[in-house]
Amino acid sequence: MGERKIKREYTLDGLDCASCASKIEDNVRKLTGVSACNVNFVNKTMIIESDGTNGQIAEEAKDIVRKLEPDVVVIEKERKKQSKQVLILNGVDCADCAAKIEHHVREIPNVTNANFNFVTKKLAIETEQVSTLQRTVEEAKKVINKLEPHVEIRVEEKQRKQSESTKQKSHAVLITRLVISAALTAIAALTDMSTPIEVSLFVIAYVLAGGDIVWKALRNIARGQVFDENFLMSIATLGAFAIGEYPEGVAVMMFYQVGELFQSLAVNRSRKSISALMDIRPDYANLQVGNETKKVDPEDVQVGDIIIIKPGEKVPLDGKVISGSSMVDTSALTGESVPREVKHGDDILGGFINKNGVLTVEVTKEFGESTVSKILDLVQNASSRKAPTENFITKFARYYTPAVVLTALAIAVIPPLVMVDATFGEWVYRALVFLVISCPCALVVSIPLGFFGGIGGASKSGILVKGSNYLEALNDVEYVVFDKTGTLTKGVFDVTEVNTNGSFTKEEVIEYAAFAEVYSNHPIAESILRAYNKDVNKDSIADYEEIAGHGIKVRVDGKEVLAGNAKLMNKENILYQEVNTVGTFVFVAVDKQFAGSIVISDEVKEDAKQAIQALKEVSVKKTVMLTGDAKKVGEAVGQKLGVDEVYAELLPHQKVEELERIDATKSSKGKVIFVGDGINDTPVLARADIGMAMGGLGSDAAIETADIVIMTDEPSKIPTAIKIAKRTRKIVWQNIIFSLGVKGIVLLLGAFGIATMWEAVFADVGVTLLAIMNAMRALKVDNL
Structure with missing residues (x-):
């Protein structure tokens, strides 16, 4: 048994540098005890897995x-x-005062731990119970105000919400600086004044435009972080000053800052667009307390509590409707545009939107275990499993920038030493152009953004992809292997025929089968119980035994009853009568005597045939169906749908064996998808290259086991997922080729003295902006 992994998740508020995100990830991975670390630049999160030793x-x-x-x-x-x-305690500047605050807060009743980080000015308070937390925090505030009256106290959640307005203020300050810098540059360049005054104006303009960039570069160099965009821009523009190109040095820094501003706005807009797709997290729940309702955080609601959901509100938690009826919008979870009706006794899931009636719901799952919580976690953390393309670009960027810097140094030094008439000033300028181009931002920002957009677009269609790696793997699918029941068929069974051997009546055959199947939750068992339509006296049942892949053996009022398939009859050496009807058969025997058979039919899904055809149109080589059902039934369904191969009467382990046989025939890059219900097919889902759960809405097993979850019962979503993957890959490679192509051309032009710094800045900032805008096309799934 492996060691238990500890997983922590952090928000990195203010992370705007994709290259820095990669460096953070690399350095944290090297820490003792860390088994995995992923920094997601797009949604500003860091997830660390450790073994608990450190x-x-x-x-x-x-x-x-x-x-x-x-x-x-x-x-x-x-x-x-x-x-x-x-x-967050703003104004605590004394370490001794910090220690006093920490000590006194720990003395408050119900506080299990209090820790004050003097550097970050954060006081973390932990209590014995969630219910006492808010009251304890208020008492802590009083203690702090008594000890340090001047300290400003803010809850961290509020601080986070203020970050957007803080960012807007910083953007306004930057724009003001750039306007003043532009004015000073224009005055110095266009008016006739003495050289010292002119140079002074350029210097002031430069400091206003890029003083913060130079300061960041110096600070990073002191920390051993040399090859970043701040260093490259500082060297390039200061170098321009050194060779007397004052206007160009200032203008390039201004252009760079404007580009960074637009990039920041574009990335933030992209983040909001992606987040908006999964804006399903409920803000509150109306908890019924006695005869009153109280608005509370969904995380504070317990299983068994009663909540009221009014028209227009989001359903906050999974539950069962105990009164009322309404139409609910399920599109945020399933992508379905048509509302569905819920009434007394129906299950309802968090994330649905109540359209018209008032619903009273009994909560069946805590928020952390609810469907909406799991879906949010899946989508937000999907990019922790990076696609091979992302990993390649991360490694490429690590070596690319230093290589360009060394090349730039060679361009600046070697030609003037070996070429006649070559001047240092000219070749230093060319080297500076090289430096400006070398930042790989266009790649390290736009590529993860493209994959994240693809995942967001898929979620909009009701397709949950658990990682960028699975989205990219969908491009190379050669075989799609299906389970039958509940995947290609509706899984809604009805008894259509009852046959007897003459010694038993049809009612007796149904009755014995119902007693045998009463403990099963399989759709076939449910159809038999519906046909029996009476209460089953469980006291008369004994020695219940489920025989995997065969059926049920049980004693009913002292009689041995067998209910199952032909394999069960053969296993028990019971002679039975074959049935020619197409359907699923349940053979019933009482005290080793064949009693009769029940024919149960399942209906094929409306879009199943269309899905099989669409898969062939997206270059899937072969479709295969694996089923435990009778050969006759499996082949009839397969022929109706146009499935290439059908394998029937398979036990769960035989399905795995068939999948492995299919897997052995694929090409080296080819992938095999297995599509099942996520409950009975767990081993096959786990064995396939890509496990896809059909009808996963509300199914914990499906969400846990599968790599991709189809939130509806529609097989047609499978080719849609493949189309989204192909489009995402196309967009990602467009960005790679475009970025490297433009940079490569400008690098050559710069080396030959044709390109100036203006073209170089476009090759850096301009290309990044265009790549980000292109990446956002991955979100659109309407015209696939």
Whole structure:
């Protein structure tokens, strides 16, 4: 048994540099005890998995972030039902005062732990129970105000929400600086004044435009981080000043800052667009307390509590409707545009939107275990499993920038030493052009954004992809292997025929079968119980035994009853009568005597045939169906749908064996999808290259086991997923080719003295903006 992994998730508020995100990830991975680390630049999260041997991992990781990106705020995401609150204490500048605050807060009743980080000014308070947390926090505020009256106290959640307005203010300050810098540059360049005054104006303009960039570069160099965009732009523009190109040095820095501003706006807009697709997290729940309702956080609601859902509100948690009826919009979870009706006794899932009636719901799952919570976690963390293309670009960027810097140094030094008439000024300028171009931002920003957009677009269609790697793998699918029941068929069975041997009546055959199947939740068992339509006296049942792949053996009022397929009859040496009807058969025997058979029919899904045809149109080589059902039934369904191969009467382990046989015939890059219900087919789902669960809405097993979850019962979503994957890959490779192509051309032009810094800045900032805008096309799935 492996060691238990500890998983922590953090928000990196203010992370705007994709290259820095990669460096943070690399450095945290090297920490003792860390088994995995993923920094997601798109949604500003860091997920760390550790073995628990190093208790200082959290602080060491935060130190790495502070070292590489001092402006980034690291916020640990609270885990489910954790009774913890973080306060930010602005104005605590004395370490001794910090210790006093920590000590006195720990003395408050119900506080299990209080920790004050003097560097980040954060006080973390933990209590015994969630219910006492808010009251304890208020008491802590009183204690702090008594000890340090001048301290400003803010809850961390509010601080996070203020980050957007803070960012807008910083953008406004930057724009003001750039306008003043542009004015000073224009005055210095267009008016006739003495050289010292002219140079002074250029210097002031340069400091206004890029002083912060130079400062960041110096600070990073002191930390051993040399090859970043701040260093490259500083060297390039200061070099322009050194060779007397004052206007160009200032203008290039201004152009770079404008480009970075637009890039920041574009990335933030992209993040919001992707987040909006999965805006299903409920803000509150109306908890019924006695005769009143109280608005509470969904995480504070317990299983068994009663909540009221009014028209227009999001359903906050999974539950069962105990009164009322309404139409609910399920599109946020399933992509379905048609509302569905819910009434008394129906299950309802968090994330649905109540359209008209008032619903009273009994909660069946805590928020952390609810469907909406799991779906949010899947989508937000999908990019922690990076696609091979992303990993390649990350490694490429690591070597690309230093290589270009060394080439630039060679361009600046070697030609003037070996070529006649070559001047240092001219070749230094060409080298500076090289430096400006070398930043790989267009790649490291747009590629993860493209994959994340593809995942977001898929979720909009009701397709949950658990990782960028699975989305990319869909491009190379050669075989799609289906389960039958509940995947290609509706899984809604009805008894259509009852046959007897003459010694038993049809009613007796149904009755014995119902007693045998009463403990089963299989759709076939449910159809028999519906046909029996009476209460089953479970006291008369004994020695219940389920024989995998065969059926049920049980004693009913002292009689041995067998109910199952032909294999069960053969196993027990019972002579039975074959049935020629197409359908699923349940043979019934009483005390080793064949009693009769029940024919149960399942209906093929409306879009199943269309899905099989569409898969062939997206270059899938072969479709295969594996079923435990009778050969006659399996072949009839397969022929109706146009499935290439059908394998019937398979036990669960035989399905795995068939899948492995199919897997052995694929090409080296080819992939095999297995599509099942996520419950009975767990081994096959796990064995396939891509496990896809059909009808996963509300199914914990499907969400846990599969790599991709289809939130509806529609097989047609499978070719849609493949089309989304192909489009995403196309967009990603467009960005790779475009970015490297433009940079390569400008590098050559710069080396030959044709391109100036203006073209170089476009090759950096302009290409990045175009690549980001192109990446956002991955979100659109309407015209596939």
